[in-house]
Amino acid sequence: MPQSLSKVYTHITFSTKNRVNLIDDDIQGRLFEYLGGICKGLQCNPVKVGGHYDHIHVLCTLSRNITQAKLLEELKKESSKWIKTIDEKYSGFYWQRGYGIFSVNPAETDVVVNYIKNQKKHHEKKTFQHEFRAFLKKYNIEYDERYVWD
Numbered sequence: 001m002p003q004s005l006s007k008v009y010t011h012i013t014f015s016t017k018n019r020v021n022l023i024d025d026d027i028q029g030r031l032f033e034y035l036g037g038i039c040k041g042l043q044c045n046p047v048k049v050g051g052h053y054d055h056i057h058v059l060c061t062l063s064r065n066i067t068q069a070k071l072l073e074e075l076k077k078e079s080s081k082w083i084k085t086i087d088e089k090y091s092g093f094y095w096q097r098g099y100g101i102f103s104v105n106p107a108e109t110d111v112v113v114n115y116i117k118n119q120k121k122h123h124e125k126k127t128f129q130h131e132f133r134a135f136l137k138k139y140n141i142e143y144d145e146r147y148v149w150d
Helices: 028-041 068-086 106-117 128-138
Strands: 009-015 046-052 055-061 100-104
Touching: 009 068, 009 106, 009 128, 028 046, 028 055, 028 068, 046 106, 055 106, 100 106, 100 128
Parallel strands: none
Antiparallel strands: 009 055, 009 100, 046 055
């Protein structure tokens, strides 16, 4: 085949360091747009970016020109540097070291988009830790609880 074709949807999630509520209403929308811009710049088409006060969700395609690790490194590094320039109250902003990245069936992207849109309502009942454990269970990922939240 003379052409290389790819369309891999990924659902990415990661939290602020120690899951501190640093993504306040003042910065949420701008941060989501900034993360989407990073994705675009890496040829990873953003479908939906959202989250809550202590974590982020990104639904995007994964470019065939970048690894998962590099995409996450750039998302976290560039957004962390950027947010610190917005206001002094974000000077202590950091992301947690780890992340979750999960494949998404193209026929179910609308389910993930709606899930990301409804984060505020969703987190009236569930913490990020509870949500993340559910993803790990859904994708049958073995993990050690001691190292997931560092």
